[in-house]
Amino acid sequence: MKQVFVKDIAQHLGEEICLKGWVRNIRHSGKLVFIILRDGTGEIQSVAFKPDLEEETFERAKRLTLESSLILTGIAKPHQKLENQFELAISGVDVFQLAEEYPIGKKEHGPDFLLSNRHLWIRSSKQWAILRIRHTVYYAICEYLNNNSFFRFDSPILTPNACEGTTTLFDLEYFDEGKAYLSQSGQLYLETGIMSLGRVYDFGPVFRAERSKTRKHLTEFWMMDAEAAWVEHDENMQIQEELIRLVIRTVLDKCDSELDILERDKVALRAADAPFKRMTHYETIEYLRAKGSEITHGSDLGAQDEAMLTEDSPVPVFIERWPKEIKAFYMKRDPLDPNLVLGNDLIAPEGFGEIIGGSQREDDHDLLLARMEAEKMPIADYQWFLDLRKYGSVPHSGFGIGLERLVTWMSGIHHIRETIPFPRMIYRIYP
RNA sequence: UCCGGAAUGGCUCAGCGGUAGAGCGGGUGGCUGUUAACCACUAAGUCGGGGGUUCGAAUCCCUCUUCCGGAGCCA
Numbered sequence: 001m002k003q004v005f006v007k008d009i010a011q012h013l014g015e016e017i018c019l020k021g022w023v024r025n026i027r028h029s030g031k032l033v034f035i036i037l038r039d040g041t042g043e044i045q046s047v048a049f050k051p052d053l054e055e056e057t058f059e060r061a062k063r064l065t066l067e068s069s070l071i072l073t074g075i076a077k078p079h080q081k082l083e084n085q086f087e088l089a090i091s092g093v094d095v096f097q098l099a100e101e102y103p104i105g106k107k108e109h110g111p112d113f114l115l116s117n118r119h120l121w122i123r124s125s126k127q128w129a130i131l132r133i134r135h136t137v138y139y140a141i142c143e144y145l146n147n148n149s150f151f152r153f154d155s156p157i158l159t160p161n162a163c164e165g166t167t168t169l170f171d172l173e174y175f176d177e178g179k180a181y182l183s184q185s186g187q188l189y190l191e192t193g194i195m196s197l198g199r200v201y202d203f204g205p206v207f208r209a210e211r212s213k214t215r216k217h218l219t220e221f222w223m224m225d226a227e228a229a230w231v232e233h234d235e236n237m238q239i240q241e242e243l244i245r246l247v248i249r250t251v252l253d254k255c256d257s258e259l260d261i262l263e264r265d266k267v268a269l270r271a272a273d274a275p276f277k278r279m280t281h282y283e284t285i286e287y288l289r290a291k292g293s294e295i296t297h298g299s300d301l302g303a304q305d306e307a308m309l310t311e312d313s314p315v316p317v318f319i320e321r322w323p324k325e326i327k328a329f330y331m332k333r334d335p336l337d338p339n340l341v342l343g344n345d346l347i348a349p350e351g352f353g354e355i356i357g358g359s360q361r362e363d364d365h366d367l368l369l370a371r372m373e374a375e376k377m378p379i380a381d382y383q384w385f386l387d388l389r390k391y392g393s394v395p396h397s398g399f400g401i402g403l404e405r406l407v408t409w410m411s412g413i414h415h416i417r418e419t420i421p422f423p424r425m426i427y428r429i430y431p
Numbered sequence: 432u433c434c435g436g437a438a439u440g441g442c443u444c445a446g447c448g449g450u451a452g453a454g455c456g457g458g459u460g461g462c463u464g465u466u467a468a469c470c471a472c473u474a475a476g477u478c479g480g481g482g483g484u485u486c487g488a489a490u491c492c493c494u495c496u497u498c499c500g501g502a503g504c505c506a
Binding site: 025027028029030031032033034036045047049050051066080081082101102103104105107108109110111112168184185208210211212213214215216217218221222223224300302303353354355356400401402403405406416 | 432441455456457462463464465466467468497500502504506
């Protein structure tokens with residue numbers, strides 16, 4: 001008999017069908033057994049009623065354990081008690097494997113235990129919902145880019161040097177060539193791609209060896225970098241805004257039940273799909289100081305400042321025109337003020353913090369070289385990057401989105417570690 | 432790296448100086464509609480390691496280990 005997915009059950013009412021999956025939960029009540037079957041696409045209650053079944057079939061249903069894998073046959077029906085839900089009246093139970101005692105119980109567990117059992121934890125409904133949202137966010141980002149003339153251009157993961165030179169990198173021995181590093185960003189390589197393809201993006205894992213211990217950091221995470229020729233600062237932010245707003249709409253549209261499982265405030269999420277706020281770094285500091293922050297001009301925002309900035313704003317906030325000292329060397333100087341650069345951060349509302357970092361890039365060879373020398377960078381290692389400013393330099397801009405940060409915000413969850421199948425953190429590499 | 436906090440049955444926790452407890456999970460039995468089902472019975476613990484104080488330590492002190500939360504860095 002042909003397998004039907006739980007998500008398609010409504011099209012098979014009254015038919016005898018076959019469902020293949022796992023036992024999420026089981027309850028008995030004398031002559032009745034309720035099996036909650038999960039098949040990846042959804043869950044459905046399946047009912048075994050003793051008088052309708054052979055003794056052996058009923059006993060097999062009764063002896064099932066949590067997470068046993070099985071094939072159930074039966075008639076698809078409307079749920080007897082709940083509206084708009086369905087159930088399966090079981091006629092056959094074919095057990096593929098009777099699972100041993102399942103480590104993850106029905107009551108709550110601590111994060112350490114769950115992370116040590118991450119390979120099993122991903123089966124639980126909240127984790128299922130988050131992983132489906134991750135999938136949807138990923139495709140919404142790619143959809144926007146593909147529809148706006150960006151071409152995928154994969155940056156290398158093994159690199160000979162530190163891209164931005166700021167954060168600590170993981171290193172390894174690369175044959176006879178000395179040390180190689182795991183990329184912390186594909187951005188510099190991406191800048192080469194625009195001279196060939198015009199607009200490009202990459203989407204892959206990046207690595208930061210910082211000993212960060214917060215709910216917003218992973219040592220391995222997925223980043224999408226986009227880069228576009230002939231795009232300047234304002235248009236760069238416009239692209240970021242359009243992209244994020246498409247992600248919000250897509251998640252609301254495609255992941256309604258997942259958001260319900262996570263008890264996500266959908267009203268707040270919907271409210272973020274409106275024109276974003278734009279503030280200069282200077283205005284941001286003034287605003288935060290007026291609200292009581294101790295922050296001073298010229299400094300970067302702390303976690304508390306980020307939360308304070310958006311507590312009265314339903315939409316994300318761009319912070320633009322930053323002091324050059326606290327931003328990367330490749331950012332273009334602000335023509336209005338040589339002490340500033342045309343960089344922007346995007347801060348998500350509801351306290352979720354920074355999700356994007358972007359900037360217009362310095363396109364003048366001599367200014368870029370001077371800046372690199374001032375930061376004592378090894379110029380020879382970056383000759384290829386400087387070459388881009390010698391052979392047909394153009395104004396260009398780009399930005400990077402942390403996929404897990406965005407998924408954390410969309411899902412409305414507390415900790416970034418639940419947004420990736422296997423989180424890598426300072427004290428965790430297993431499983 | 433710095434500042435806090437925690438470690439007690441398989442899991443989540445209570446107990447905080449005087450004979451180790453509960454809920455869940457496990458086992459056995461009961462129940463025709465259950466929704467982390469329920470009811471009864473049952474097994475299960477060198478109270479993270481080491482040292483100290485005390486007549487007596489899971490409980491107080493020191494130390495180590497592991498983990499959690501936060502800061503800095505950033506996506």
